[in-house]
Amino acid sequence: MAVPRLVDHDQRRSELAEAAIRVILRDGLAGVTVRGVAAEAGWSTGSLRHYFRNQHELQAHVIRVTTDTLRERVITRVGRPRTAPSLVDGVASVVAELLPLDAERREEYALWSAVVAWERQHPPEGGSVAWHDQRALHRQCVAVLRGHDPVTDLGQALLPHPDAQVELWAGLLHTFVDGLASQLVNTPGQVPPAAAARLLRSLLEAVPAPSS
Amino acid sequence: MAVPRLVDHDQRRSELAEAAIRVILRDGLAGVTVRGVAAEAGWSTGSLRHYFRNQHELQAHVIRVTTDTLRERVITRVGRPRTAPSLVDGVASVVAELLPLDAERREEYALWSAVVAWERQHPPEGGSVAWHDQRALHRQCVAVLRGHDPVTDLGQALLPHPDAQVELWAGLLHTFVDGLASQLVNTPGQVPPAAAARLLRSLLEAVPAPSS
DNA sequence: ATTAAAGTAGCACGGGCGTGTTAGCATGTG
DNA sequence: CACATGCTAACACGCCCGTGCTACTTTAAT
Structure with a gap:
């Protein structure tokens, strides 16, 4: 059995999600396109699409990440003495x-x-x-x-x-x-x-x- | 001097604006495209662009019409005994x-x-x-x-x-x-x-x- | 070194968009 | 009727999009 190099998929997806968040701040959710996010992250669309099959998956993931991030941020700020x-x-x-x-x-x-x-x-x-x-x-x-x-x-x-x-x-x-x-x-x-x-x-x- | 047929530009623009409003209700303001509104109104893009030079003019006009319409509607409803x-x-x-x-x-x-x-x-x-x-x-x-x-x-x-x-x-x-x-x-x-x-x-x- | 799997880059197709341009049509005057 | 003029329709260009597909590269086990 030959085994190729391994990539941490979750870490990749996080990296893409961060790029997507930057895109949201610039162009809104509608600006989160396969091509646009790939460019923002400095990748090719082909690579990106190994981690997100299509635009819907990409957007769903960045929304999930965004929700969690915001939740955490607000909770810590609110809980500050x-x-x-x-x-x-x-x-x-x-x-x-x-x-x-x-x-x-x-x-x-x-x-x-x-x-x-x-x-x-x-x-x-x-x-x-x-x-x-x-x-x-x-x-x-x-x-x-x-x-x-x-x-x-x-x-x-x-x-x-x-x-x-x-x-x-x-x-x-x-x-x-x-x-x-x-x-x-x-x-x-x-x-x-x-x-x-x-x-x-x-x-x-x-x-x-x-x-x- | 020869004079071609005349069309009522204002009346045309109103007609287009109504089509554009239908488009807004269906697809939002972003859906108000030259092609889309022309199709909704049953016109060609070339015709539409005799009345609105570009997309910006089209959107600005439909927003103006919409504002006036809504204003009037709300005023009459609110003033009803x-x-x-x-x-x-x-x-x-x-x-x-x-x-x-x-x-x-x-x-x-x-x-x-x-x-x-x-x-x-x-x-x-x-x-x-x-x-x-x-x-x-x-x-x-x-x-x-x-x-x-x-x-x-x-x-x-x-x-x-x-x-x-x-x-x-x-x-x-x-x-x-x-x-x-x-x-x-x-x-x-x-x-x-x-x-x-x-x-x-x-x-x-x-x-x-x-x-x- | 060989090899198979995983990752990468890029092309190609079809479609939507704004917009510039151009050829054809209708029409009221002369 | 002829015609100038304004209206209409359509095409062409360039851009961006999603997505399927393919060739290429990297990697680790054999």
Whole structure:
């Protein structure tokens, strides 16, 4: 038996995925073509197609990698210890990690948009994982605002909160944050980052106190 | 002097624009190609290009027509007299006219999305007219909720409201509605129309009473 | 050294696109 | 009727795309 040289396929695929992510940031998901990604990575299309049979596989993989990367990035940033002058400020600084307020997070948002675009055309069976993650984060934020102890287990936060007001305002906040992100990128002239931050803070202040 | 047959250019352009709108609904703004629109209208590309020198002119025109059409449609729907069991219900039914809650308004939202996509790449100088229109609508809604008389002049509603709470909550509502629309189309499995309507109602109920 | 498998590079086909050009058609005036 | 003029249709060029296919190179076991 003769055995040729071996290549670490996973490592290759990662390399391609990184190139594809650069392409997404430049041209959007539609720019992720077999030829384009191969060129970005400095490969030939023939080589690339040993690791991804067709464009669909390539895009599906880069979306998977992007989702995981973003998830991890956000989780670590959100979990970072922070000091804030008030409860609302602290929560606002957490939620702001999701908003495209600066260049770095605008990049992340562009990647999120690619994921959303992909999931819209290829709906995952069990619902969007990203959506439930974000909902859990907002749920946690509202719970803290209403004086509840934050749950330590991340899986725990995926379940509905017993406090109905928490559940309601988590939905309101989640929706609001989506809209704020959308306005920041779509009509940046109308909603500058500072105004967005103020708006966010106002909404958090509107969350009813736990006594009510 | 010999004079050939005359065609009504404006009428031709409208005809093409209608075909282009059908294309947008089918394939999005990116699908609005010279060839594609000509085929949709049953023309040759050569003919089409007597009315639009290039793709950019074609897209710019269809976006302009779409904007005007949507604007008019929404204005008439919103201005329709309505009876509602409560103030909040009445306002909610007005705001809901902007949301992609049913097939017809999902179509309108798809067209809005095309306009937004266009304006993001070709920012209008004086800011987006559509954005200010929507802001005015939300301003008006919040003003009514807080017991102010609605202004009859539409231009009047484009200016900031003297009541600071109206101005603040108009921004919150505007952002929230954008997010709700986005979630309805992007993650329809997570946010069914009925839940969206409930969420909207809850936000409207959170608008502080005029006394405060 | 030989060899077979794995990896690589590149070509070729068919198709869509924007756009420039050109030949033919219809039409209202002279 | 003849014709100048504006409309119509079609083609051609160059570019980018996905994908099937093939020849070439590298590698490790024999």
